[in-house]
Amino acid sequence: MDLHIGEACGVFGVYAPGHPVANLTYLGLYALQHRGQESAGIAVSDGETVTVVKDMGLVTQVFDERRLAPLDGHLAIGHVRYSTTGTSNWRNAQPVYRSVGDAGFALGHNGNLTNTAELAESLGMLPGMAAAQDLADSTTDSDLVGELLARAYAPEVRSDGRDLETALEHVLPDLAGAFTFVLMDDAHLIGVRDRHGFRPLVLGRIEGGWVLASESAALDIVGAHFVRDIEPGEMVVIDAAGVRERRYAEATPKLCLFEFVYFARPDTKLYGQSIHAARQRMGEELARQAPVDAEMVMPVPESGIPAAQGYARAAGIPYGDGLVKNRYVGRTFIQPSQQLRGQGVRLKLNPLPENIKGKRLVVVDDSIVRGTTTRQVVSMLREAGAAEVHFRVSSPPYRWPCFYGMDTGQRSELLAADMSVGEIRDFLGVDSLAYLDLDRLLTATGALPESFCTACLSGEYPVPVPDIDSKHVLEEDGAEPSPVPRAAESPHPSTS
Ligand code: SF4
Known part of the structure; x- marks a missing residue:
C-alpha cells in the first residue's frame, strides 16, 4: 500500500461475567488498532448502568489503568475509528450512546451506509432531500442509526427486556450499504452484519463467556477461541441465557476483497483462509x-x-x-517543517x-x-x-x-x-x-x-x-x- 488509506473501523464486544471485561476490550481494541487510529472507546455495563469512555487518539493514548479501573461490569463493547463519514472529532468517536427513558444502549459501527440522506429524511429531522443530505454530511451514519434505534426502542411495551433486539428488527431492514455493528444495553451483547457482510465479524468463546471481534486475531490476543463467522444478514444476541441467532435478511456475501489484500491482519482468518x-x-x-x-x-x-x-x-x-x-513511525507523526516534507x-x-x-x-x-x-x-x-x-x-x-x-x-x-x-x-x-x-x-x-466485493477494482x-x-x-481537463x-x-x- 503506497499510502495509509483510512481503514474503516474495528469493533469488539465481550460478555463474560467474572472477567475484567473493560481490560479484555482494551486488549481486543489494541489488536484491532490497524483498523482505525483516530479515536477509541469502550462501553461497559454492570447490569444497571452503561458507562462510556471515549476519546481521540490511539487505544494506548485514550486508556490507561486509571481510566480502565472504574469500568466494572460483565459486558462491554469497544470501537476504534477512522472517520469515513463525518469529521474527525470527539463527538464522532464511538461507541455512540443513546438513553431512552431509564434505559440506554451503546453502538459501535464498522462500515458505511449508502442511504444516509434517505434515513435522515425518514427521521423527519429536516424537511427536504437537500437538507437531509446536509445532515447526512454533517454527522455520522452511526449517529443516524442510533437515532433510528432510539425511536424504535420501547421499554414500556416489552416485558422480557429484549428492547434493543426488537428495535434492531425494526431498523435493520431499512439500512443499505455496509454495516457491522456491536451493540449493548445493560444486559445484552449483540452483533450484526449487513446482508452482504462487507466487513467481517467473528464469534469467539472465552471461559464463561463470549467474544465478538472484527478479526479472529483479536480473539487470540484475549485468550478466546474462534467459534464461527457471524453470517451476512445475521444478528447474534448474547445474554445470561447464552447465544441465540436470528437471520433478518437473506445473505448475499460480498466481503471486501481488500480485507484479503491489505486491511486485515496477516494472522487473521477470513472465510476460513489464512490471510498471510x-x-x-x-x-x-x-x-x-x-x-x-x-x-x-x-x-x-x-x-x-x-x-x-x-x-x-x-x-x-x-x-x-x-x-x-x-517501526516507530505512526500516523501521529508530525512533519517538522515544509522544508523536510520531501x-x-x-x-x-x-x-x-x-x-x-x-x-x-x-x-x-x-x-x-x-x-x-x-x-x-x-x-x-x-x-x-x-x-x-x-x-x-x-x-x-x-x-x-x-x-x-x-x-x-x-x-x-x-x-x-x-x-x-x-x-x-x-x-x-x-x-x-x-x-x-x-x-x-x-x-x-x-x-x-x-463472495467478494470488487467494486474499487472492477x-x-x-x-x-x-x-x-x-x-x-473529477475529470481533469483533456482527460x-x-x-x-x-x-x-x-x-x-x-x-x-
Ligand atoms: S473491495 Fe473495494 S469497494 Fe469493495 S468494500 Fe473493499 S475497498 Fe470498498
Whole structure:
C-alpha cells in the first residue's frame, strides 16, 4: 500500500461475567488498532448502568489503568475509528450512546451506509432531500442509526427486556450499504452484519463467556477461541441465557476483497483462509502472470512482504531486503517543517544500498492507490544503485472509490482512475510494471470468487451507490471521460 488509506473501523464486544471485561476490550481494541487510529472507546455495563469512555487518539493514548479501573461490569463493547463519514472529532468517536427513558444502549459501527440522506429524511429531522443530505454530511451514519434505534426502542411495551433486539428488527431492514455493528444495553451483547457482510465479524468463546471481534486475531490476543463467522444478514444476541441467532435478511456475501489484500491482519482468518498464506499465493500468481528476469525479489515493507515471498518462491529468484522500515513511525507523526516534507518517505523507508547496487530488482507491493509514495520509493532505489526496477503489484489497478467504509479519498486522487498501466509505469519511473489480474487475485484468496466485493477494482458496486459525485469524480481537463461504474444489482439512476 503506497499510502495509509483510512481503514474503516474495528469493533469488539465481550460478555463474560467474572472477567475484567473493560481490560479484555482494551486488549481486543489494541489488536484491532490497524483498523482505525483516530479515536477509541469502550462501553461497559454492570447490569444497571452503561458507562462510556471515549476519546481521540490511539487505544494506548485514550486508556490507561486509571481510566480502565472504574469500568466494572460483565459486558462491554469497544470501537476504534477512522472517520469515513463525518469529521474527525470527539463527538464522532464511538461507541455512540443513546438513553431512552431509564434505559440506554451503546453502538459501535464498522462500515458505511449508502442511504444516509434517505434515513435522515425518514427521521423527519429536516424537511427536504437537500437538507437531509446536509445532515447526512454533517454527522455520522452511526449517529443516524442510533437515532433510528432510539425511536424504535420501547421499554414500556416489552416485558422480557429484549428492547434493543426488537428495535434492531425494526431498523435493520431499512439500512443499505455496509454495516457491522456491536451493540449493548445493560444486559445484552449483540452483533450484526449487513446482508452482504462487507466487513467481517467473528464469534469467539472465552471461559464463561463470549467474544465478538472484527478479526479472529483479536480473539487470540484475549485468550478466546474462534467459534464461527457471524453470517451476512445475521444478528447474534448474547445474554445470561447464552447465544441465540436470528437471520433478518437473506445473505448475499460480498466481503471486501481488500480485507484479503491489505486491511486485515496477516494472522487473521477470513472465510476460513489464512490471510498471510493468501497473500503469499497472490505473489505466486503474480510471478506466473508477470515473470521477469531479475536477481532479487524484494518487498515494499511491510505490506508487500508476503506477496514478495510468494513471488520469489514461484519465480525461483532469491528473496532479499532492499528497504528498511522505521517501526516507530505512526500516523501521529508530525512533519517538522515544509522544508523536510520531501524527507517524509525516508523517515518511513530507507534503502539498503549494499543489497541493491547493480542489481535487477523485482519490487513487490500489495497495491498502489495514489502512487506518490511508490514513485519516491522507486527514486530511492535508483539513487541507491539499482540497475533495473520491475514493479509488481499483487492486486489490480485501484480505479474506483469505495462507498462501503474505506476512505480512499477523491476519485481524482486515485492514480489508476484515468491512467493506463503504461502511463503509470512512466509516472513511477520503473522499467516494467504489472498488476495481478482480478481473476488470479480471487483464485489466490482460496474462497469463492463471487463472495467478494470488487467494486474499487472492477467498478461493479454490489449495492447501488448514492451519488458517485459525492466522492468527487473529477475529470481533469483533456482527460478521457472514465467509464461509468456498473451497479451489479439495480443500477442507481445517477450511474445508469
Ligand atoms: S469497494 Fe473495494 S475497498 Fe470498498 S468494500 Fe469493495 S473491495 Fe473493499
